[in-house]
Amino acid sequence: MLPGDLAHTARVAVRSIVLAMLTQDDVRRIRVGWQWDGADLHTVIRDDGPGRLDGVLVLGQLSERLRLRAGQLDLEAVPGWGLTARITLTLGATPLPAEDPLAPLGARELEVLERIAQGSRNRSIADDLHISESTVKFHVANILTKLAVTTRTQAAALYHATSA
Known part of the structure; x- marks a missing residue:
């Protein structure tokens, strides 16, 4: 049986990657494969897009989270x-305590992010x-900068990942 914390980490990671892949033009299909061997969970996500990494997947935070979970x-x-x-992801790996990625955001920025996520x-x-709408744009720009993401979709995925 797959442990809940491992499944949750994998689900968050896959959701983040799928959302990032969907920001590309010409993606018609994304396939996700899972393999659990009792000790390791292997996930492969493939798309049929243009096959370029430049600016498509900005997943530095996700990589860091997986590393903290002894993942790759x-x-x-x-x-x-x-x-x-x-x-x-490896079963039994002890996750290191992670800082809340939303901690740098102010109260108003959290309100804006919550609505973006909705x-x-x-x-x-x-x-x-x-x-004003220009104040919202200002907050959105600050949110993207503080969370080290480039799109509203990535910010929303991070919000859902931390509030789940």
Whole structure:
């Protein structure tokens, strides 16, 4: 039986990679394969996109989280054939205490991030929080910088990963 903490870590990692892959143009299919041998969980995620790493998968934080869980992330790009991400997690590896990645955010930035994670657009966030749309844009830019991500989707995935 697959331990819950290992399954949760794998689910978060796969979700982050799938969301990052979906930001590419021309991706029509993503395949995820899982293999559990009783000691290691191996996951392979493949897409049929353009096969370029430049600016597509900014997964430094995810790599660090997996490393802290004694896991590994390998990326391979084949131009014209797509991207392949391989994740390996080991049972019994003791996770090191990790700092909350949302800790650098202020209260208002957390409110904005929560609404981004719900799929709200800037206008809707501005209306909900009774602030201007340009203030929302300012907060979004700060959130992306503080979380070291490049897209709203990656910020939302990180929010869901830490609040799950």
